[in-house]
Amino acid sequence: MNMFSFKQANKSIELIDNFLNIIDQGGLIFKEGVKNYLHNNRESFVDNLKTLSKLETEADVLKRKIENILYTHSLMPQLRGDILKLIEELDGIINQCKKSLFQFDVEVPYIPAELNQDMIKLTEICISAVESVVPAARAYFKDPASVKEKIHRVYLYENEADKLADAIKRKVFQDMPNIKRLSEKFHLRYFTLHIEMISDGAQDVADLLSIMAIKRTL
Amino acid sequence: MLFLIFLSSGLFLGWSLGANDAANIFGSAVGSRMISFKRAAWIASIFVVIGAVFQGQGGSETLNELGTVDALAGAFTVSLSAAFIVLMMTRRSLPVSTSQAIVGAIVGWSMFTGNPTDYKVLGKIVSTWVSGPILGMIFAALLFILLRKFLQRARIHIIKLDSYIRTALIVVGAFGAYSLGANNIANVMGVFVSSAPNINLNFGLFQLDGVQILFLSGGLAISVGIFTYSKRVMEKVGNGILALTPEAAIVVVLSQSLVLFLFSSKSFASFLVSIGIPPLPMVPVSSTQLVIGALLGIGMVKGMREVKFTALGGVALGWVITPVMAGTLTFFSLFFIQNVFGLKVSTSEIERTTDVITQLQSPQVARQINMILPGLLLFSITVIISLIYMFFRQQKLRLKTENELLMKQNEIFNSQRALKDLEINSIQAHNTVLATQLELKRQEYNSILLNIKEQKEFLENITNEIHELIGSKNIQKRDEKLKELSLILKQRMSFTREINDFYEKIEETHKGFTEKLQEKHPDLTDNDVRLAILVRLGLSSKEIATLMNISPKSVEIARYRLRKKLGLKERESMGDLLKNI
Numbered sequence: 023m024n025m026f027s028f029k030q031a032n033k034s035i036e037l038i039d040n041f042l043n044i045i046d047q048g049g050l051i052f053k054e055g056v057k058n059y060l061h062n063n064r065e066s067f068v069d070n071l072k073t074l075s076k077l078e079t080e081a082d083v084l085k086r087k088i089e090n091i092l093y094t095h096s097l098m099p100q101l102r103g104d105i106l107k108l109i110e111e112l113d114g115i116i117n118q119c120k121k122s123l124f125q126f127d128v129e130v131p132y133i134p135a136e137l138n139q140d141m142i143k144l145t146e147i148c149i150s151a152v153e154s155v156v157p158a159a160r161a162y163f164k165d166p167a168s169v170k171e172k173i174h175r176v177y178l179y180e181n182e183a184d185k186l187a188d189a190i191k192r193k194v195f196q197d198m199p200n201i202k203r204l205s206e207k208f209h210l211r212y213f214t215l216h217i218e219m220i221s222d223g224a225q226d227v228a229d230l231l232s233i234m235a236i237k238r239t240l
Numbered sequence: 241m242l243f244l245i246f247l248s249s250g251l252f253l254g255w256s257l258g259a260n261d262a263a264n265i266f267g268s269a270v271g272s273r274m275i276s277f278k279r280a281a282w283i284a285s286i287f288v289v290i291g292a293v294f295q296g297q298g299g300s301e302t303l304n305e306l307g308t309v310d311a312l313a314g315a316f317t318v319s320l321s322a323a324f325i326v327l328m329m330t331r332r333s334l335p336v337s338t339s340q341a342i343v344g345a346i347v348g349w350s351m352f353t354g355n356p357t358d359y360k361v362l363g364k365i366v367s368t369w370v371s372g373p374i375l376g377m378i379f380a381a382l383l384f385i386l387l388r389k390f391l392q393r394a395r396i397h398i399i400k401l402d403s404y405i406r407t408a409l410i411v412v413g414a415f416g417a418y419s420l421g422a423n424n425i426a427n428v429m430g431v432f433v434s435s436a437p438n439i440n441l442n443f444g445l446f447q448l449d450g451v452q453i454l455f456l457s458g459g460l461a462i463s464v465g466i467f468t469y470s471k472r473v474m475e476k477v478g479n480g481i482l483a484l485t486p487e488a489a490i491v492v493v494l495s496q497s498l499v500l501f502l503f504s505s506k507s508f509a510s511f512l513v514s515i516g517i518p519p520l521p522m523v524p525v526s527s528t529q530l531v532i533g534a535l536l537g538i539g540m541v542k543g544m545r546e547v548k549f550t551a552l553g554g555v556a557l558g559w560v561i562t563p564v565m566a567g568t569l570t571f572f573s574l575f576f577i578q579n580v581f582g583l584k585v586s587t588s589e590i591e592r593t594t595d596v597i598t599q600l601q602s603p604q605v606a607r608q609i610n611m612i613l614p615g616l617l618l619f620s621i622t623v624i625i626s627l628i629y630m631f632f633r634q635q636k637l638r639l640k641t642e643n644e645l646l647m648k649q650n651e652i653f654n655s656q657r658a659l660k661d662l663e664i665n666s667i668q669a670h671n672t673v674l675a676t677q678l679e680l681k682r683q684e685y686n687s688i689l690l691n692i693k694e695q696k697e698f699l700e701n702i703t704n705e706i707h708e709l710i711g712s713k714n715i716q717k718r719d720e721k722l723k724e725l726s727l728i729l730k731q732r733m734s735f736t737r738e739i740n741d742f743y744e745k746i747e748e749t750h751k752g753f754t755e756k757l758q759e760k761h762p763d764l765t766d767n768d769v770r771l772a773i774l775v776r777l778g779l780s781s782k783e784i785a786t787l788m789n790i791s792p793k794s795v796e797i798a799r800y801r802l803r804k805k806l807g808l809k810e811r812e813s814m815g816d817l818l819k820n821i
Contacts, residue, residue, distance in 0.1 A: 164397050
């Protein structure tokens with residue numbers, strides 16, 4: 023055990039900051055990727071896919087580094103478990119983004135033009151949830167008291183995303199007679215669900231953060 | 241020697257103090273794994289000894305005011321009874337205080353020996369049992385509020401905060417250990433003060449008188465207690481009642497240390513007097529009870545819901561039970577020691593007066609012992625030993641790393657070798673397969689060759705028989721013979737097919753060769769190519785003649801032509817050339 027592990031502390035702070043930046047960027051790239059797919063900009067879409075995949079790998083590497091440094095230098099023995107869980111959950115978000123965008127690439131879903139607007143809106147709301155949960159995670163490290171006021175936005179966005187996703191599914195199954203095949207309907211439902219899951223991930227992080235913040239303010 | 245035997249009960253009390261009370265200082269730090277036990281034990285031991293030797297006088301003076309235990313056997317009994325009570329109460333997990341036990345034991349001694357108990361001093365001491373925890377509570381509450389405010393304002397990153405807290409826990413812990421030594425050494429060694437040897441050790445930089453030497457040995461006993469037993473207590477306490485957040489742990493330790501320090505600092509007392517405030521008495525207070533007070537203080541700041549009132553009850557119970565029990569035990573033990581062993585447990589009034597008079601007539605001068613040289617010697621020996629130790633340790637570490645590196649390289653080498661072996665094995669296996677295939681093919685060709693030879697002989701036989709038939713006059717017999725021959729021939733019709741089969745197979749296996757040969761020499765006829773293949777197979781002219789159904793002489797001529805077409809010179813071998821294509 024290193025008594026004055028200031029150097030290690032600074033290093034791990036930097037790693038965590040970088041990790042949070044990557045999660046934030048990942049959300050933005052995902053949003054762009056979905057838009058490019060819907061607008062048929064194949065080249066840009068492929069570009070987004072590559073960038074996102076790179077970011078996801080980087081996030082994994084950073085996650086491992088953070089785990090390593092916290093354990094080998096036994097920093098914060100009491101909070102370590104919570105922090106690692108938080109990092110894990112955040113990593114789950116960028117993983118979901120990547121998986122979802124890859125599914126667009128592999129399955130090439132047919133999305134009727136009249137759904138474009140809704141899909142874009144859904145993606146934007148979900149990514150807003152991610153964008154709000156990242157500052158909350160940052161706040162946990164420096165100012166736990168302000169976490170609570172930051173995470174309520176996440177819950178709001180998640181709620182909105184749920185509603186919109188529901189509306190899209192309803193529309194696909196009930197109000198779009200031009201989609202004849204059940205398989206197509208299912209396909210659309212799955213893609214809606216996969217985007218929606220990103221906001222669910224953000225909500226999980228928010229739940230964890232609220233408990234962690236209470237623990238710290240005790 | 242006798243002195244040392246009697247001192248053993250004090251040392252035992254010191255041991256139990258170290259085992260139990262060090263956990264009040266480093267318990268939550270070690271329990272939460274912020275600091276390793278080894279580091280905590282070293283810091284606690286060193287500072288306890290320093291505190292005991294240099295600031296331990298105050299408390300024991302007060303205890304002596306309460307009752308000067310002036311005979312060694314008496315001091316032994318007082319100390320042993322107190323230690324026994326502490327041990328018993330600790331076993332029952334009651335928040336016991338060494339201070340209360342020793343005070344009770346001294347009062348017990350006074351009652352037994354008929355010395356008057358100074359109730360004013362007793363009142364002063366008892367009041368600190370209450371005021372100590374209350375003061376601890378107030379300090380803790382104030383410090384906790386301040387720290388919380390500061391942390392909220394400062395917004396330090398949690399990881400950075402962690403390393404600050406770690407450092408703070410060590411610094412505060414060191415201060416706590418110092419104060420514990422200063423304050424509680426009186427419990428351990430206070431009763432022996434009047435029997436302390438009258439010597440003075442001069443270390444050059446500082447001097448130790450008899451009392452300080454006594455305190456030094458007490459401090460060392462506490463250290464032994466810390467190293468041998470306190471780990472268990474720390475881990476238990478650190479995960480139990482003292483399972484605090486590190487911030488709260490700092491507050492608890494700091495407020496506890498402050499109270500211990502204030503109740504043992506002469507300079508602080510004189511400072512209070514100088515500003516016109518009555519000084520705090522120099523009294524040993526219980527660190528366990530201070531911790532409970534501090535926890536209460538923090539609980540009150542957080543909201544009363546966290547205050548454990550049962551703990552308070554335990555403290556109050558300790559105030560009453562511990563001294564009473566210790567006093568009673570001392571009383572009866574003294575009776576036992578005096579009447580059964582016939583030891584003197586106190587000095588009578590007359591003896592005391594005589595002592596004072598002799599003291600006044602010829603004041604005994606403390607025996608001066610110069611420790612500068614031995615001290616320097618000891619110091620240099622310690623330095624040299626630690627240097628040697630460090631050198632060897634370094635060496636060992638270096639060897640270890642080198643060894644690890646070597647092992648790693650060895651591992652890599654081994655795996656590489658295994659990989660190569662695997663490769664070689666696979667190549668060998670491949671080669672064996674190829675060799676068997678080659679052998680099979682060779683056998684196939686040989687059998688075909690034999691077959692063809694046999695066919696030729698057969699045909700020759702047939703020709704001979706036909707020739708015989710040509711001369712025969714017996715038509716019936718000739719017809720019969722012809723029929724027989726035709727039947728035999730029919731049976732053997734497959735012969736040409738077999739030759740064709742042979743060539744097909746050969747051409748298939750030498751596909752690359754045929755193509756390359758025709759590419760290089762496009763003027764070669766099909767027969768030439770066939771001949772080339774047979775030469776390449778290493779067949780003799782005779783064998784080739786059989787296969788091509790020509791005479792060996794014709795084979796020689798065909799070979800000669802082929803040589804020319806291939807552009808071979810006289811000494812060059814056609815077989816070699818063809819094999820190399």
